[in-house]
Amino acid sequence: MATAPLVDCATESPLVGFPCNQDTPPDTQYAVGPTAAVEMTNGSVSMWAHSDQTPFGSLISRVSEESFFGSIFGAAPGSFVFTDPNLLYDSASGRWFASGLVFDNASQQEFVLLIVSQTSDPTGTWNKFQLNPKAGVLRDQEKIGVSDDKVALSWDEFTSATSPPAGVVLVIRKSDLLAGTAPASFLFGPDASRPFPLAVRSLSPTTTQLVVYNNADPQVTENKGAPTLGVMEFTGTPPNVSMVEFDPAIQGRAMGPAASQPGGAPGIQTNEDRLLSASWQNGTLWVAGNAGCTFPPDTTDHSCLGLVQATTSASGVVVTQDTALGQPGVDSYFPALTMDPSGDVVVVATESSSSSPASVVTFAEPVGASFGPPSVIQAGLGHYCNSSCLAPGETAVRWGDYSAAAVDPLNPARLFVAGEYDASATDQLDWGTPPPTPTPTPTPTPPASPGYWFVASDGGIFSFGSAGFFGSTEATPLNQPIVAMAVTPTRNGYWLVARDGGIFSFGDAPFLGSTGAIHLNQPIVAMATTPSGRGYWLVAADGGIFGFGDAGFFGSTGGSHLNQPIVGMASTPTGQGYWLVARDGGIFSCTHLNQPIVGVSTTPTGHGYRFVAADGGMFTFGDAGFFGSAGGSHLNQPIVGMAAPDAGGYWLVAADGGIFSFGDAGFLGSTGGTHLNRPIVGMTG
Template structure:
């Protein structure tokens, strides 16, 4: 189960495995996919309280696996998506679709690394993949990975590193996995979750927590629910509304046989009060739905929205009878048994399982898992949800892993945008999406290729942009070496709004760190914002006077002024057209920087009349024209 590094201070790496499973298990607790699922009453109990700053050193190593579990034994060759693929080239090449604003990195620093958490907390922390997540509060950042938490200042100084096994008070012999964390600006509290499992049965228990204040290094209340000796709760994901805390996850019998997706919902007020037992309601396991993602909600609503990919009919099934995205609305009160599930399934072009990603000299050496949705965010009636897909990037001949981005209006369940992000010759995977207070969308994801070690990349879409337009992508942290530990990567990236500066969003992604063992994952944390794009340097032309009158055989002149705009420093080449017959024109100087004299000379046989002369100035690929009048008498 455990694999050792060949050298270095880290002695142990907990291996990750892939377990096949089946979708054939009948749903025991939900009605048909198109019916309204019925909830059952459940409860969560407190596991205790912790004070992060006072968490002790680890109390003994835990062995365990952090596997990826596919929801189906079925697989198919990656196929290109039948949606638009937006080119995501280098920032220098400008091959992406332009937006009116540019994305800027305000702050960036290396977050927690594998060797750092092992050195601080012990060899049981040598696990992969890290599943990095980030949340931002008024003053601090909270990063969680497998299996440590770190509190950071917003300038990148480490405040505290702690063991998530100790934080969540997992039972003896269990191993923590799959962290999620968010800061709820409506309540001023932090919420976190995960799962603890035990080998060899892979029985598991849900664990989640809420902070007592807005300080993540202070006190937290820890809860647990659904402790099952034989069922594995895989990749739980959380969301909160004004009155609900929702946690959704896939269920596997002994980590092998897919049972279905489950959702447990608790009253948020009871958690905020720190009650010892909190009532709730649950649905599932439902084998007709997979990998449901509760939305991180940035605007006040009692409805908790959730999404799931219902479009890969050959892998996870299409319970609506056609490829769609499942949009779930949870209403009612989970604390008194009135919770209600309402689902719309707007059609989308189907997704496909992505191929494995390349590294230099190691084609297909990074697992990209499947095409489940990974993160969902809601604000003011708009919802973004993202996951992995397979696509054929423009100009490429190979199908590659590509992020799928879907934007919906929750009113009417309308799909506004549905597209892939692709780059010729490069693999893009494990996206996370978020929005700022203006509705700007931010995306963080991984990039690698036969010439690029695995790095962290960003793009986004300012509010009001044309559909499928994205800001020019940027690699904000290049990979520093190969990564060869079991092919396991991800399983997701993270993003979060900064409540203190709500036009900014924080992101975190995994990258390949420098290591003699090629087993060093690291995380990179960055604060992003959109700023109005600076206008390009330009020039304008004007003429004085704008009209001249001369007899045949005479000459006249105009002064052409070049106005330099937005820092323009180039020269402008001038030309004129529309001259009468038997006449000539010259500029002095030409090219010009600030002004030039245009002299027009007519002949004795020049035809009389009024002529419109077009004066054109050219600099690089930019040209501007003005007209003047010449009257020949």
């Protein structure tokens, strides 16, 4: 990609008043709000117009970082030193939060500066807070975390050049920050047994503020005697806050070496193996940091990205993935990550090797799949730095110290990333950050060939095409008949639900709870899964909703008068909502039906859906295409369900397992001519 840098040393040097070899590392930060996007580095603050139609618009302003922060807290540039910017836009409150470390030349004190916008417009007025002033300490890398009612700032303190890092967490009442009043707070630390703490950014509602730290490197700390991920949970309202810690086991971590560059250039410092980025959403926690790895067939140690995924609940923290990202012969460093509402993860980092200059890359993992190879967002143009950049006694140059990843509040499926790359083929002192191209979140690779399942009322399973068989309840005594099924995102498992809400899970479908032992006003009639596969909803005939796992409650018709009972439900692609359909076609019922509605399917975009009636009549809404129906056909048995492989077609299934395929949905088999012990009651695909 031959695009000009968004911010580089050449644009910052005139603002900050010192040459490129002193304007490093940039500590890149980027965030997006409803009307503007903001990038902060260790030299400048830049703002651009932002809208849903024009995600990256014209430049609004660019000033030095000291001018921007100094104008807010009333200090003249030159009277203080500012470093380690941190930035986020909090969609829950509609406010911007930014922070940094400030050393006041007059008082010889250092303090943490936190500013909070008074509106969603970053060009407007900000509230300012000078937190925890202290002399005789050096602080490093303060980070902002946020939850519904709390804001956390985490950092390290050093009392001397040789003292070990001691972790500090300051938990602040969020409402005070929004109001601009003196904030109530709770201070944890300094604690040398918990170095390099990282406040977690919550992307969905929670009143628990998480803070994580790498407790898996014996050269730094392993306070449990074995490698773990330290997860601190802060609850309560500041100043009345309590903390409980969970320490799930993970692989041991070690610091990676300096990263290689081409042309015999000095190595790039990758620093320590602290955690650099962490996000939480709907019970899922992701963390990332630098590490050291060897990727066969290469036998040389390289810097890599250490990632951990875990689920959180009241009973504890369970690690579900502990992995390293990188490539043989390549160094990867300074990651940042975030998630879209479906739980798809995007990681941004810098990569370099002895043959390729420092470039910005992304890794992506869709829900139900694995990380693939990196995609180059911005290729480096040359090697960075020469001997003039090296501090006395050092053999590697400064870089990082971190990257940025942000969710677009106007379109949460759109993610932005920012990182550092070598921005010039001729100027060895020029680093840059590329223009933030919106990164589309990944979608799981569809199966090589389509497939579908039928389920009978006794739990008998009939699979066709690529649909695998993972078990059934055909030989199991049931208290109530099976009424619906749902498939996992990987298509390597499924759930069956009985009329009383009893759940039967097969393959990789986890059991997350049921209503089998609960008195129901009306029987269960359908179920739907969350996009992550770590939750599901059950719906009763009166529209009562029962959510399990990470399935949130977004409303029901349980207390409403219905002309006809609920017969089906479907989740939105984000998992942040669902549709219910009644026997008379209500969601919004405005059509005379010859036969009752028996099934529903949604489009991949979430902007449309289809109903199918018992006579095979099809009703489409939004961007759901019409590809035909069985409404005018003679049916041996009524239609009982439907499924869609993509946006271009669908299948209908009758009670005898007869299949009617339309659009690009191919015919893969049926039980239409097979003797069934019980009728087919639904399908999924």
